[in-house]
Amino acid sequence: MTTGPEIESALVELRVAAPPDLLPRVMADVGLADRYARFDSPIGPLIVAWNGLGVSAVEASTDDSTFEASHLARTRRAAWAAEQVPDRLARSIARRLDGDRRVRIELDLRGHTDFEQNVWAKALEIPRGEVRPYGWIAAEIGHPRAVRAVGTALGHNPVPLIVPCHRVVRTDGSIGQYSLGGPVNKRIILAAEGLDPDALEATGRSGVRYVGSDSTHIVCLPTCHAARRIGAAHRVPFRSLPHAVSAGYRPCRSCRPGSGAIAA
Amino acid sequence: MMETDDSLVSALARDLDGTFEALVVAHQDRLYSIALRMLGDRSDAEEAAQDALVRAYRALAGYDGPRIEALRLRPWLATIVLNLCRSRLVRQGTRGQRPLSLEVALPATAEPRSEDSRRPEAVVAARDAAGEWARLLMTLPLAYRSAVVLRHVDGLSYPELAAALDRPEGTVKAQVHRGLAMLRNALELTAAHDREEVIA
Numbered sequence: 001m002t003t004g005p006e007i008e009s010a011l012v013e014l015r016v017a018a019p020p021d022l023l024p025r026v027m028a029d030v031g032l033a034d035r036y037a038r039f040d041s042p043i044g045p046l047i048v049a050w051n052g053l054g055v056s057a058v059e060a061s062t063d064d065s066t067f068e069a070s071h072l073a074r075t076r077r078a079a080w081a082a083e084q085v086p087d088r089l090a091r092s093i094a095r096r097l098d099g100d101r102r103v104r105i106e107l108d109l110r111g112h113t114d115f116e117q118n119v120w121a122k123a124l125e126i127p128r129g130e131v132r133p134y135g136w137i138a139a140e141i142g143h144p145r146a147v148r149a150v151g152t153a154l155g156h157n158p159v160p161l162i163v164p165c166h167r168v169v170r171t172d173g174s175i176g177q178y179s180l181g182g183p184v185n186k187r188i189i190l191a192a193e194g195l196d197p198d199a200l201e202a203t204g205r206s207g208v209r210y211v212g213s214d215s216t217h218i219v220c221l222p223t224c225h226a227a228r229r230i231g232a233a234h235r236v237p238f239r240s241l242p243h244a245v246s247a248g249y250r251p252c253r254s255c256r257p258g259s260g261a262i263a264a
Numbered sequence: 265m266m267e268t269d270d271s272l273v274s275a276l277a278r279d280l281d282g283t284f285e286a287l288v289v290a291h292q293d294r295l296y297s298i299a300l301r302m303l304g305d306r307s308d309a310e311e312a313a314q315d316a317l318v319r320a321y322r323a324l325a326g327y328d329g330p331r332i333e334a335l336r337l338r339p340w341l342a343t344i345v346l347n348l349c350r351s352r353l354v355r356q357g358t359r360g361q362r363p364l365s366l367e368v369a370l371p372a373t374a375e376p377r378s379e380d381s382r383r384p385e386a387v388v389a390a391r392d393a394a395g396e397w398a399r400l401l402m403t404l405p406l407a408y409r410s411a412v413v414l415r416h417v418d419g420l421s422y423p424e425l426a427a428a429l430d431r432p433e434g435t436v437k438a439q440v441h442r443g444l445a446m447l448r449n450a451l452e453l454t455a456a457h458d459r460e461e462v463i464a
Binding site: 007008010011012013014015016017018019021022023025026027029030032033052 | 281292293294296301310314317318322394398401419444447
């Protein structure tokens with residue numbers, strides 16, 4: 001016969017330690033800390049960090065302690081290594097990098113200014129395979145003179161690739177800077193998205209800023225999907241928007257080339 | 265523990281985000297243990313404990329300072345994890361009476377304990393006994409299992425238990441005693457069954 005105290009001490013033995021992953025999971029879930037893991041991209045291994053609010057960082061892979069220290073300095077949140085990016089998030093990122101804009105990826109952009117967030121939200125509207133000038137973003141968010149500030153905000157983009165700051169280039173068509181490993185990586189990513197960076201720069205060097213169709217009389221930015229469908233026989237290059245407008249062309253409603261012209 | 269919780273709630277009331285990690289560290293083992301002994305499955309228990317702590321954070325974020333200071337953390341957190349375990353069990357439709365895997369039946373005391381100079385056979389026997397208790401607990405109806413787990417696995421006092429289960433102290437005492445009696449009976453039955461097998 002088992003006596004009372006024996007049962008009681010047997011039940012105390014059923015206390016166990018929580019699994020080591022419970023603390024990081026809870027802290028990340030409530031947004032007080034982040035998890036991170038590595039994934040492969042066209043420009044090599046990257047680190048992605050996330051928490052219960054969304055993705056908080058994408059950057060070139062470094063060793064764990066370097067990333068954890070820089071993440072803490074930047075966000076004031078600890079980052080704990082996870083075995084891998086959660087399946088759903090990994091699939092969403094893969095689909096987004098594939099050009100599928102319907103997939104929603106939550107972002108944790110706490111601590112950044114409204115101006116920065118507006119710049120990044122606008123960059124998110126640029127379709128895969130197209131680029132826009134810095135001045136286009138500035139004009140579209142209602143700060144046509146803030147072209148440099150737009151460049152700075154794009155440089156501070158904590159989630160490159162997901163927010164496609166690589167799709168923003170100089171007005172003259174030159175590729176410009178890139179926070180995720182410099183201009184070389186920017187060219188690789190744009191090429192992976194179906195753009196020819198050399199042709200883009202050549203077009204810019206020749207002075208061409210806009211392309212119209214003499215059958216529709218619509219004028220576009222050169223990489224607009226509509227502009228790329230214009231056959232060689234109907235393709236009319238322009239150096240400025242006023243030139244195009246005075247020739248009887250109206251700005252494309254999709255790429256809104258007028259936004260670039262205000263600041264250019 | 266009680267004094268620690270008093271200073272913890274004052275700190276939570278002043279700075280929830282800066283103090284929450286300390287709450288998790290102080291309470292994660294007991295919440296996981298409650299969940300494991302209610303659910304009988306490690307990954308279910310980890311999810312339930314995680315869910316409970318996340319819900320606790322969200323609730324605290326909505327409370328003002330005085331309300332946080334007035335909290336009794338031990339029974340309050342126990343109620344949250346217990347409710348999550350109950351709704352899981354209802355969802356599974358099994359009332360928790362499914363067979364336990366061997367892995368779960370073994371207590372997770374892999375780290376050597378202080379009295380571990382015991383002979384290996386004794387350690388194994390002790391482990392088997394703990395596994396047996398874990399299995400028997402899972403055969404108890406939910407109300408009794410909850411009362412026994414909170415009182416004797418988690419170690420809540422009867423006033424804390426009454427608060428956690430929102431029942432009068434007399435009722436929870438009766439549930440604990442009845443639960444222990446049922447456990448004792450179940451153990452006798454198992455022992456008798458084993459003897460029959462040996463004879464056969």
